[in-house]
Amino acid sequence: MGALTGYRVLDLSRVLAGPWCGQTLADLGAEVIKVERPGVGDDTRGWGPPWMKGQSDELTSEASYYQSTNRGKLSVALNLASPQGQELVRALATDCDVLIENYKAGSLAKYGLDYASLSQLNPRLVYCSVTGFGQTGPRAAEPGYDFIVQGIGGLMSITGERDDLPGGGPQKVGVAFSDLMTGLYSTVAIQAALLSREKTGVGQHIDMALLDVQVATLCNQSQNYLASGKPPGRYGNAHANIVPYQVFRASDQDFIIACGNDSQFVALCDAIGLGHLPADPRFTRNADRVANREAIIEILSGHFIEGRAQEWIDRVHPRGVPIGAINSIAQALDEPQVKARNMLVTIPHPLKADFVTVGSPIKMSGTPVEYLRPAPMLGEHTDEVLKRQLGLDDERLAQLKASGVIEQLGEH
DSSP, rough: OTTTTOOOEEEOEEEEEEHHHHHHHHTTTTTTEEETTTOOSGGGGOOOSSSSOOTTOOOOEHHHHHHHTTTTEEEEOOTTSSHHHHHHHHHTTTTTSEEEEEESSTTTGGGSSSHHHHHHHHTEEEEEEEEESEEETTTTOOOOOHHHHHTTTTGSSSSSSSSSSTTBBBOOSSHHHHHHHHHHHHHHHHHHHHHHHHHHHHEEEEHHHEEHHHTTTHHHHHHHHHHHHHHOOOHHHHHHHSSSSSEOOOSSSSSEEEEOSHHHHHHHHTTOOOTTGGGGGTTTSHHHHTHHHHHHHHHHHHHHSSSSSHHHHHHHGGGOOOOOOOOOOOHHTTTTTHTTTTTEEOOOOOTBTEEEEEEEOOOSSSOOOOOOOOSOOOOTHHHHHHHHHHHHHHHHHHHHHHHEEETTTOOO
C-alpha cells in the first residue's frame, strides 16, 4: 500500500512539468488517469529517437522521453475538443481527488473544464494548473517553455563558463530544470492541499508557474544579489560563496572538489602535500579564499595537474573531504551506490518483459514506492477506465469510438 493509495488523479497535462508531477503521485500510490489525444497522444510520444527497444531489441514506436515521465499511469485516449469528450472528462473529474492540467491560462474555461466549473461538480477537487507564467500578470497568456524560462528567470546568467574564458557564455542546464522543479513543487502543493481538505472538506485551485519556480530556486544566488546589489555572474564549475569548490584538471581527466568549510580545507591541503597553505592569511578562512580566489585556484590547479585524478581521489577521500569523479550517464547508472539504492528498476512492459527504467528516489519505510506498471501505451486503458468509472457499456464505447471521441489501444 502506497502513501497515496486510494487517491485518484486525472492528469490532463503533457510534455514534462505536469506529467512529472503525475508520475511522482503514481509512484506514491495514487491512481493516475492520463487523458491523451486519440491517434497522437502526449507530444513526447513523438520525441524520438531514441525509441524503446522491444523484446527482441527491435525498435518500437514508444519514445524513450515519454517512458521517462509517465510511469504508473493509465492512458485514456479521448478527444478533449469534442463536446462528448468534455462531458466524459467532467464525469471523470467528479470522482477524482486531483486534476492536473497545463493548458494556457483560461483556455479550459471554454470547455467547462476550468476550476470554477469543475469545483461546482466536485467541491473536494484539488485542481493544479501548471503554466509558464501563471494565471495572473502581464505574461499570463503566453506559452511557457523551460528553455525560455531558464533564460528569463536568471538561471542561464549564472550557468556556464565566465565570458573571459574559453567556452564562456550562458548555458542552459542539461535537463529541463524549471519543468522538473515545477513538477516537484506541484507535487508538494497537491499533497498540502489534500491535507488541508482533511480539515476543511473542500479542495482548492493551485496556480503553479515555471517562472515563479525558476526565480524561487535561484536560492542563495538571488539572496546574494538582494544583500549586495550586485547581480551574480557565471562561475562555470566554481561556487560563488565557497572556495575551493569546483572542477580541477588532473593529468588524465577532470575531477571535483567540494571543500565546504575551513577544517575540510586543512584536511585537503594535508592530504595533497600542501599543508602550509592554511597558515597563509590569504587562505585561512573561506572568506579569505573567496577574496583571493584566483591565487588559491592557481596554486591548486598547478599542483593537481601533476597527478592522476584517481590518485588524488584516493588520497583525499579518506580524509572526509568531498571529492569525486565526473561520470558519464552510463558510468553514473553503473555506480555501485546507485545500484545499491535500487535506482534502476525492471517493470514488465507489453512490448518488453524486462523493460528497465530509472526508479524513484523516494525511500519510505512504511509505504514504499511500488512500480505497478510502466508508462502506458496510447489508449491502453480507455475501455477499462470508462467502464469502471463511468459505467459505460460496450455499445456506448463503440458509439464513442465510431464518432472519434475515444480510442482504444491498437484501434488507430
